[in-house]
Amino acid sequence: MLEPFAQSEPLTxxxxxxxxxxxxxxxxxxxxxxxxxxxxxxxxxxGNVTPEITESMIEINSSVHSRYGPLREELLDIRDTLVAAADQLNIGLAGGGTHPFQHWPERRIYPGQRFQELSSLYGYLAKQFTVFGQHVHIGCSSGDDAMFLLHSLNRYIPHFIALSASSPFVQGHDSLFDSARLNSVFAFPMSGRAPFTLSWDEFANVYFAKMEATGIIKSMKDFYWDVRPKPEYGTIELRVCDTPLTVERAAALAGYLQALCRHLLERREPAPAEDDYLVYNFNRFQACRFGLDGAITHPKTYETMSLREDILTTLRRMEPHGEALGSMDALRHLAQVVQEGGDATYLRREFEEQGSAEGMVDAAIRRFRGSN
Structure with missing residues (x-):
């Protein structure tokens, strides 16, 4: 049985x-x-730091915030604390959605019960899941608001994929994708998108109850959806972003999502509908494959749009919300990304300039710690 949806402060x-x-x-x-x-x-x-599925990765968690500035400052504090500890162990820390040349058979599963169970269930996929993402939680006042936001965001998922894309290299080769990481996520059977309903009661007491009865699902953790509700926290969780190369960009992406959710909750856009998902996988692919150079199809009008121009237009539309929330610097940061190129572009450029994948990783380490 799914727990009740906890009430949280909206837009935290x-x-x-x-x-x-x-x-x-x-x-x-x-x-x-x-x-x-x-x-x-x-x-x-x-904040908080925890293990992840293999011993070559960790996860950090911020506190709950209502404003972009304090979130950014906390992420910088977390980064500095991590870097100082890593220096003592003579290891490097890096963002990026994939490591460019690691080989999955060499990975070791972290010795935790859930990680061992996942390894037993998914076989090689568990080690291959040594990929690195950013998740952002947004507080919702009710389960119905959560389902509304979750599905209203379908139109904007390509924005977050393209703006965060930092995984162009896989197994020593340029994948030609800006975000190859999401291809690894799609291998899992419960990935993709949530079933369409705008009612928390229907989601919890009909859909989830049926899935639980099948024995396939035990908790929300078993769903690897692009956006999923987290009733224990009273949030929705956006899961499509690659981990950026800097915590500053991670904070900016969170600030953009907060502004966008504030806009969507005004309910001035056409309501989400099941048919919006007719173009969802295509748009998702465009953002993964081509990044900011992708072309997406509007789910309501079927108009083909430049992803780059759509993001810039939306960032401008979010400015009143950025002003209200104190996140204008986040919106400006992302507008600069659109104009100058994102992390995937940076990594490819470093590969060319450094002449090796090792040099590219070294550049990513220095970028994470704020050295370049």
């Missing part, structure tokens, strides 16, 4: 980031999360 938000742990000798992934977590446990940590 928090961020989760999955980070790469990298050897500074060969710049491959390093199975050092047990040592790093042990070291971090010795003193207070701003």
């Amino acid at each position: 938000f928090g961020v989760e980031l999955e980070l790469q742990l990298v050897s500074l000798s060969d710049f491959d992934l390093n199975a050092s999360s047990p040592d790093l977590l042990h070291l971090l446990a010795r003193k207070p940590f701003p």
Whole structure:
């Protein structure tokens, strides 16, 4: 049985980031999360840090915030604390949705019960899931508002994929995708998008109850949807973003989502409908494959639009909300990304300039710590 939807302060938000742990000798992934977590446990940590499915990654969680500025500052504090600890262990920390040349058979599953169960269930997919994403939670006053926001965001999912895309390289090769990470997520049977309903009661007591009765699903954690409700927190969770190369960009993406949700809750746009999803997978692919250069189809009008121009237009429309929420700097940051190119472009450029994938990883490590 699904727990009741907890009431939370509307539009409060928090961020989760999955980070790469990298050897500074060969710049491959390093199975050092047990040592790093042990070291971090010795003193207070701003936010929270937890293991992830393999020992070459960790997850950090911010506190709950209502304003972009304090979230950004906390993420910077978390980063600095992590970097200081990693320096003691002589390991590097990096963002990016994929490590460019790691080989999944070399990964070690973290020794936690849930991780071991996932490894047993999914086989090689569990190790192949050494990919790195950003999740953003948005507080909702009710389950019905959560379902409304979840489905209203379908139109804007390509924005967040393209703006965060930082996984162009896989297994030592340029994938030609700006965000190859999401291809790994799609391999899981309960990935994709949530079933369409705008009623929390229908979702919880009909859909979830049926899925639970099948024995396939035990909790919301078993769904790997692009956006999913989290009733225990009273939030929806956006899960499509690659982990950016900097925490500043991670904060900006969260600020954009907060402004967008404020706009959507005014209910001035046409209501979401099941037919919106006719173009969903195509638009998602365009954003993953081509990033900001993608072309998407509007779910209501079927108009073909430049993703780059659609993002810029939407950022301008969000300015009144940015003013009200104190997140104008976040919107300006993302407008600059659209105009100058994102993390996937940066990584490809570094690969060319450094002449090797190792040099590219080194550049990503320095970028995460604020050195370039």
